[in-house]
Amino acid sequence: MLDYDIFELGDVRLSTGQTLRAAKLAYKTYGTLNEDKSNAIVYPTWYSGQHQDNEWLIGEGMALDPSKYFIIVPNMLGNGLSSSPSNTPAPHDGARFPNVTFYDQVEQQHRLVTEKFGIEKLALVTGWSMGAGQTYQWAVSYPDMVERALPFCGSSKTAEHNVVFLEAVKYAIYTDAAWQDGMYTSQPVKGLRAVGRVYAGWGLSQAFYWQQLYAKDPFDYASLEDFLVGFWEGLFLAKDANNLLAMAWTWQNGNVGNTPGFDGDHERALASIKAKTIVMPAEKDLYFPPEDEEYAVGHIPGAELRVIPGVWGHFAGGGANTVDTAFINAALTELLES
Incomplete structure (x- = not known):
């Protein structure tokens, strides 16, 4: 349903x-x-x-x-x-x-x-x-x-600075050989994991990481690497790469x-x-x-x-x-x- x-x-x-x-x-x-x-x-x-x-x-x-x-x-x-x-x-x-x-x-x-x-x-x-x-x-x-x-x-x-960030998101996907110019039959997993890593440095502030808030509620991750894999990579592995690229075009423009x-x-x-x-x-x-x-x-x-x-x-x-x-x-x- x-x-x-x-x-x-x-x-x-x-x-x-x-x-x-x-x-x-x-x-x-x-x-x-x-x-x-x-x-x-x-x-x-x-x-x-x-x-x-x-x-x-x-x-x-x-x-x-x-x-x-x-x-x-x-x-x-x-x-x-x-x-x-x-x-x-x-x-x-x-x-x-x-x-x-x-x-x-x-x-x-x-x-x-x-x-x-x-x-x-x-x-x-x-x-x-x-x-x-x-x-x-x-x-x-x-x-x-x-x-x-x-x-x-x-x-x-x-803003142009925002456009630059989205270029990193796009090229994280493009450079995965599995992407195949968007005509893939299975998701470009390496590219999606890379998108998560790119996003990790932008979605939260420097001060957030200084204070290691990823180890506290509501995240409660054991380490920085645990947070990068468990939260950020996990977030984008659940998405479709071409959908992300389509929405990125909307955002950039x-x-x-x-x-x-x-x-x-x-x-x-x-x-x-x-x-x-x-x-x-x-x-x-x-x-x-x-x-x-x-x-x-x-x-x-x-x-x-x-x-x-x-x-x-x-x-x-x-x-x-x-x-x-x-x-x-x-x-x-x-x-x-x-």
Whole structure:
């Protein structure tokens, strides 16, 4: 039994000039849509994550409380549940899967929200990492629909330093002989293990390792090597390599300025946002440092920058530790009550 539903999209013309045939959007909902359809929240997934990986921020007594709100978690195209390299029939399977932008992701999510549920206003859009990128895109693409936005540990435009990191992720896969230009019959295991090692140096901060927090709750690994193998390699060995590459392309090409009507002007796109917005970078995030998001906030009318303190870096999101989860949840509660 699947714990999610499928919205049939049909043939989707993408902004990249390609067509994704018989596309499918996997999603899960939590709570009940009220009579006037005013309690809907969209909470997109992140790089390699699926709907169940978002559930750490959903629950009774939390900001995203299913007894109050109707929470829609759409799975990104490319994540293995929605149309992806791993589940799309030939000829668009594997390495032939079309390139998908954040704009394309949100266009299909908008179809789900409006065509399936008849929702005209969203009380909130929020998300972590690539989910934050989709949050920004929602606020730019549909400024009159999104009432509140809270992107955390993500960006509206992928910085060049972030692009460089993703090149390392991609080439970790490319250099595995088993990859076979993406037409493999079994996963490139060496490449996926290498992706885990690359991610280990970026996902968490220097201070996290100085303090050897991998040996403490919630990880409780016996040594650094134990952590690298048990957590990081294990995380990516469970993924499909072509799916990771498809999502990496989306991430690398993130820029709300590429939304139709803005001609690549990132600042003008941000200035069009009407949602009440709190932007929450993490203090030591190596992907999305606070100064990058301070720049973005400076171009969003009335937006607030609220930095997540601590040493967990990018993984201040993701539900990895209770302190950061409480900080994010408090901001969401405040925003929803405003």
